[in-house]
Amino acid sequence: MSKGENDPFKSLKTLALDLSTKYKNDGSRIAWVSIRLPPMLSDTPPAGDIMLNTLYGRNEILSVAVADLALPKIGLDSLVLMASTDINMKGDFLNRVRMNTIQGFQIYSPIGFRMYPCRFAYFCRECETCDVSQGTGYFDKWNYDVISFYSRDYVQARQRLESTLPITRSDNDIEQLLSHPNQKINTVLDMFVASQLPLHILRGTEPNLRYGNAIRHYINNGGKILKCPALEKDDVTSNAEQPHISNEIPQRYDAQRADTGDNTQAPTGLDSHKCIHLASRKQIGDAIIRYEDRSILHK
Numbered sequence: 001m002s003k004g005e006n007d008p009f010k011s012l013k014t015l016a017l018d019l020s021t022k023y024k025n026d027g028s029r030i031a032w033v034s035i036r037l038p039p040m041l042s043d044t045p046p047a048g049d050i051m052l053n054t055l056y057g058r059n060e061i062l063s064v065a066v067a068d069l070a071l072p073k074i075g076l077d078s079l080v081l082m083a084s085t086d087i088n089m090k091g092d093f094l095n096r097v098r099m100n101t102i103q104g105f106q107i108y109s110p111i112g113f114r115m116y117p118c119r120f121a122y123f124c125r126e127c128e129t130c131d132v133s134q135g136t137g138y139f140d141k142w143n144y145d146v147i148s149f150y151s152r153d154y155v156q157a158r159q160r161l162e163s164t165l166p167i168t169r170s171d172n173d174i175e176q177l178l179s180h181p182n183q184k185i186n187t188v189l190d191m192f193v194a195s196q197l198p199l200h201i202l203r204g205t206e207p208n209l210r211y212g213n214a215i216r217h218y219i220n221n222g223g224k225i226l227k228c229p230a231l232e233k234d235d236v237t238s239n240a241e242q243p244h245i246s247n248e249i250p251q252r253y254d255a256q257r258a259d260t261g262d263n264t265q266a267p268t269g270l271d272s273h274k275c276i277h278l279a280s281r282k283q284i285g286d287a288i289i290r291y292e293d294r295s296i297l298h299k
Helices: 010-022 047-051 062-073 091-100 151-161 171-178 188-195 213-220 233-238 281-298
Strands: 079-082 087-089 106-115 137-139 147-150 200-211
Touching (some): 062 079, 062 171, 062 188, 079 091, 106 188, 147 188
Antiparallel strands (some): 087 200
């Protein structure tokens, strides 16, 4: 990461310091943490990754690295809300985070509402303040970027898994985390589940938490909709020597899947559920019918 005038995040850091100074008397403070990613992640990501529904692309395990490195600046008794730049939220959501996150008892993993990119396909009318509906988006239960917990609970869970999932104590440890052998842990929520800490996990739909800013920004700046990079099993096998770019995304605990009887599952590559939906089936079906009707008229 650059420093001084060449720092691309200089304006953001300055804003954080200015706001901390402004609200110092209220006990508020904004701190920032600079994280240098390993060289293997310095290359431009595949263009199709814009169609994935997570901020972390193919490497959701980076969310654990972010938490490991940021928590020392936060303190053990703090309530932590991890989020992404892809969201919009209302005050009611923050109040539910406060109420649903209980130290030593419960973590909160909300299911946000993903807005369709209406301006691209014209299947719907774009509306930021509209109520949630099947015509404007869907609740994305496959996105785990947003989660809230108490720092002390996180530290206890991480300590339980340190032997199999090394704690990221510096930027240099990120590469080791990316190549960890436990492919069942890809997110902070996975980590809490694997730790078997006696904590409740509350999952619930949250209409006041909305996703979709990233894909909308991409389209508004001239980006084209691409094919979602859902890897086949053969692709995962061929890229086995590059785990940092082909992390498998396993079926989740809240998915409907057949019981194999031995709690095992076959590798699935980048699960298709991790792709952004552009419209509902009804909207796409109506568009196809209108298109076919127009074709008949032109004959």
